[in-house]
Amino acid sequence: MKQEWWKDAVVYQIYPRSFQDSNGDGIGDINGIRMHLDYLKNLGVDVIWLCPVYKSPNADNGYDISDYQDIHPDFGTMEDFDRLLQEVHEHGMKLIMDLVVNHTSDEHPWFRKSSSAEATSYDDYYIWKDRPNNWKSRFQGSAWTYDEKRGQYYLHIYTVKQPDLNWENEAVRRDVYKMMNWWGKKGIDGFRMDVISMISKDQSYADGPVGEHEQFGDGSSMYINGPRVHEFLQEMNREVIQNFDWMTVGEGVGVDTREARLYAGFDRKELNMMFQFEHVEQAKGPLGKWTDRKPDFLRVKEILDRWQTDLEGKAWNSLFVENHDYARSVSTFADDREEYRELSAKMLSIALYMMKGTPYIYQGQELGMTNYHAFSIDELQDVESKNAYQFYVNAGEVSPEEMLKYVNCAGRDNSRTPMQWNTEENAGFTHGTPWLPVNPNYMYLNAEEQIGRTDSVFTFYQQLLAFRKSAPAILWGSYRMIGKEHKQLLAYFRTMGEETYLILCNFSEKEQSTDTLKLRQQTEAQGKAYWKQVLGNYPSGHSVDMLRPYEGVIWKMEKES
Template sequence: MSIREEGTKMSKAWWKSSVIYQIYPRSFADSNGDGIGDLNGITEHLDYLKKLGVDVIWLSPIYKSPNDDNGYDISDYQDIMTDFGTMEDFDRMITEMHKRGIKLVMDLVVNHSSDEHRWFLESKKSKDNPYRDYYIWKDPKDGKEPTNWGACFGGSAWQFDETTGMYYLHCFSKKQPDLNWENPAVRDEVFRMMTWWCEKGVDGFRMDVISMISKDPAYPDGEIKDGLHGDMSPYVCNGPHVHEYLQEMNKRVLSRFDLITVGETPGVTTEEAKKYANLDGSELNMVFQFEHMGTTDGKYGKWTTRKPEMKKVRAVMNKWQTELEGKAWNSLYWDNHDQPRAVSRFGDDSPMYREISAKMIATCLHMLKGSPYIYQGEEIGMTNAYFKSISDYRDIEAINAYKEYTESGLMTEEEMLNCLKMISRDNARTPMQWDDSANAGFTTGTPWISVNKNYTQINAKAALEDKDSVFYYYQKLIRLRHQYEVIVEGVFHGLLEDNDDIYAYERTLGNEKLVVACNFTNKEVSCELFEENEGEELITNYKNHVAGALQPYETRVILYK
C-alpha cells in the first residue's frame, strides 16, 4: 500500500511520512584537510544519504560564529562560518540535495545570538542605544545578580557589563546573550531573516530551544537543586507569550512556504505540545521533547552514570504516543548532537550485541507514530567515545561541568569523568566513521576532536559491503515507512506495559494491525504476542525465531490484515 509514489507532488503534510537525518557539519566530512567538516564534504556524501533513503537533512548551525558553542552562538544569521565554506558552497549543496529529492532543514537559533553579533555590540554601548532592548538587561539586586539562576552551561545566568553597570541574561554561555522577544523589532529582524532563507530554497527549520523565547516577567529566584544555583527552567520555558510569538511567526513566515518545522522545547509537557504542534497548523509541525532523555537524571541532573530503565523510557514514550493521538504530531529520536550515542545508551555496544541491539532500538523507534530522526553515524551503529581524560573533551558544557563539580567537591575527578563517558555531548560529535583509513576517512588533516578508536571495525565502507549491516536495516525501515500507511497514520496502543524486558505495541489503521515487540535485554524472554504462521513479518533482526520467545535484543514486526 503505497502512500507516496516517486515523482508525484507531495501533499502539504509530506513531512508526516518523512525520515530526517541530522548532520553535525563540524564532524561529518572534511573536504579541504583542515580537520573540520564543511559544506563541500556534505555535498560529496549526498549519494550515501540518497542510498540510505532519507527524505530530509537537518543541518546543525552553519552561520557565521565565533564558535563558543560550536556554532550555536551566531554573529551573522545571513553568512556562512568560514570553517564550513562560503555561500556559494551552500548554494551548490542545496541544489545537489534537491536534485536527489532530499529537502534541507536549517537550524534556527533565535533564543540568543553571539555577543559578537552587531546587535549586541550596539546594545551594550549605552542604555539609550537603539539596540539596547534587543537583549534582556537588568539592574543589580542588592549588589548581586538580578536572580540566582544558573546557566545551562554552568555558572550564573547573568553577566555584569561594566559599561552601563547592568547585567544581561544568558541562559547558556556568557557569549550567548538572550534576545528580547518582547521587542517587536527583534521579531521583525528574525522573521525577515527566516524569509530570506526560505526564498533561498530552504525547506524548513529546527528551532533551537524555542520554548525559551518568552520569560516570566517577574524574574523570580529559582529553587536550588544542584547545590550551586537556582533552577531557572520554570521561568524561561513555555513562558506567557511563547505561543503568541510562534503564531505570529507562522502567519508572517511559515504559512507562506511549504515547510517542515520542529521546535526544540525544553520543559514541554504533552499539554503544551498540543499547542506547539497542533494539527490546525497555526504554530509548528512537531516538537522535540526531552522527557525520555531525563529518565536517568539524578542528584546533579544529567550528570550521572545511570543506564536508562526500559520501563521508565517506555512509560514516557507511550504517554507521548497516546496523549498526542489525533491532537498533535510526534517527533521520534534516540540521540542527536546534544545526546550520547543511541546504541551505547539504549542498546548494548559490546561487540557481541552492538549490531543486533542497534537494529532493535531502531525498529522500536521507527514503528512508532511520528517523524523519525537519525543522527549521523547512528545508521552504522557508532558508539560513545569513552574518552579517558578531560583534555579529550571539546564541549563547553562538559568542560564547565567538570570544573564546577570537581572544584566544588561535589564529585571527584574520576566520578565526573565516568559521567562524561556516559552522557557528554562529545560522544555524538566525534568524526563520522567513513572507512578504516587514517582518521576514519573524515579528514586528511588533524581532526578537531579525536576519532573514536573503534573506527577500523565500525565504518560506512564496511557497512555498505555487508548485506546484513545496520545501514541496510535502517534503509529497510525507511522504505517500510514510505510503503505502509499504517506505520505513518496507525493509532498506537501499548502492549505488555508491565513487562520488565519487552517493549511492545500495536498500530491499527482500518483492517490492518501492526504488532511490534522488542527485547531490551541480553537474555531470551518469553513472548506470546505472535500467532505463528499468521500475518506478514515486515522486518526482524534475527534469521530464525524461537516459538513463544524473543532472543537477546530480538525485534519482530508483524502485519495482520
C-alpha cells in the same frame, strides 16, 4: 488526516563539524556534505537537517551566532551553501536549517550596539537589569553577567557569550522574521528551532527556587513555556512560515504532551512538530545527567506510550533517540559490546521508527556508532561537559576519575566525534588533524564496511525505512502498547483497517518469553489468524512466543483462508 510531505519523510541530522572535511583543516564543512549526498539518498533520506553553519565565535559550537546571513569560514562560503542546496534538491531531497533565536553571540552587531554606553535603537534587544535575580545558567554558574560598558547585567541562559534576545521587543521579532524570510526566499525547506520554548520570559524575573547545596536558583519555570511563547509563534507563522511549504520542528525543552498540543496542534498555526526529551533524559544520578546509570526502561516505555497516545489526532510526533546533544543510543539504551552492538542498533530502530511520527536519524546512528571513551577531559571540546567536570570536581562532590566516567557516558562529545567512513586515517573524515578525536573502533565500525553487507546496520536501516514507507498502517494507523509492565519487552500494535502489525523488541541480553503479552488470545479474538514475520534483526526467523537477546521483530497479522 491531512498528509503533508513532512509526515512521511525521513530526516537525517548532520552535525557539519563532524561529518566530512573536504580541505584537510580537520573540520567538517559544506563541501564535505556534498560529497555524501548519494550516500544519504541511498539510505532512504528525504530531508537533511543542517546544524548551524552560520558565522560564529564557536563558544558553543555554532549555537552562538554572530551573523545569521553569513557562513562561518570553517564551513565554506555562501556560494558553497547555495551549491549544496541546489544539489540536495537535485537529489530529490529537502534541506532545513537550524534556527537559533532565543539568543545570539555576544559578538553579534545587535549585542555590540546594545551593550554600548551610548543610547541606540538596540538598547532593548537583550535583557538587561541593574540587579540580577538568582537564576543559574544551564551551563553552570549565574545566568547573569555584568557588562562594564553598559553598567548593567545581561541574561544568558547558556554560556556567557550567548546573551538572550528580548522577544518582548517588537523590533527584535521583526528582524528575526526578516532573516527567516530571507532564507526562505533562498529556497530552504524549513527550520529546526533551537530551544524555541524559551523565547518568552516571565516579566517579573522573580528568583527561582534554590536546591540544597546550590548557589543559584532554578528559574526554568520562568523562562520555559513563557506567557507569550504561543503568541510569538503564531505571529511567526503569520509573518513567515505560512509564506512557504516548510517543515518546522521546535526543540521543546520542558515541553510535555499538553504543551506539545499547543505548539504543534493541527489547528494551532504554530509549528509542525516538537522534539521532546523526556525519554532520553531518564538516566539520572545524584549529579543529574552526569551518571553511568542506564535509563529506567519502564519509565522510558511509559513516556513513549504517553506521547503516542496523547498526541493522537491532535498533533504530530517526532521520533528520535539521538542528536548532537545526547550520547549514542546503542551505548545508552542497549548494549554496545561487540557481541550485541549491531543487534542492539537494529532493535532500537525497530522500536522507535515503527511508531507514529516523523523519523529523525542522527549521523552515524545508521551505522550503530558508539560512545567515545576519553582518557582525559582535555581530549574533549564540549563546553557543557568541561564546565560540569570543573564544577563537580572542584566542589569535591566527585573524584576526577569518577566524573570523567560520567562524562564518557553522558557528555555531548559522544555524538560529535567524526563520522566513520572507512578504515583510512581518521576514518576517512579528514587528512588533517581532526577537531575532535575519532573513535578508535572505526577500524571495524565504518560506512564502507557496512554498505552492501546484507546483515549490516546500514542495510537494515535501508530495509526498515523502505518498509515503513510501504506500510500505511505504520505511517498513518492507530497505535496501542501491550505489556506495559514488562521490564524487558517493548510491544505495540499498529493498525489501519484490515492491516495490523505487531512490533516486539527485547531490551535485554537474555531470552524473553512473550507469554505475559497474551498474544495468542489477542490473535484468536481476530478470528482465524496467524503472525507472519516481515522484518527482524536476526538472520533467521523465530517464534512469536520467544525473543532472543536484543531481538526486534515486525510481525504482520495474516488471516487464514
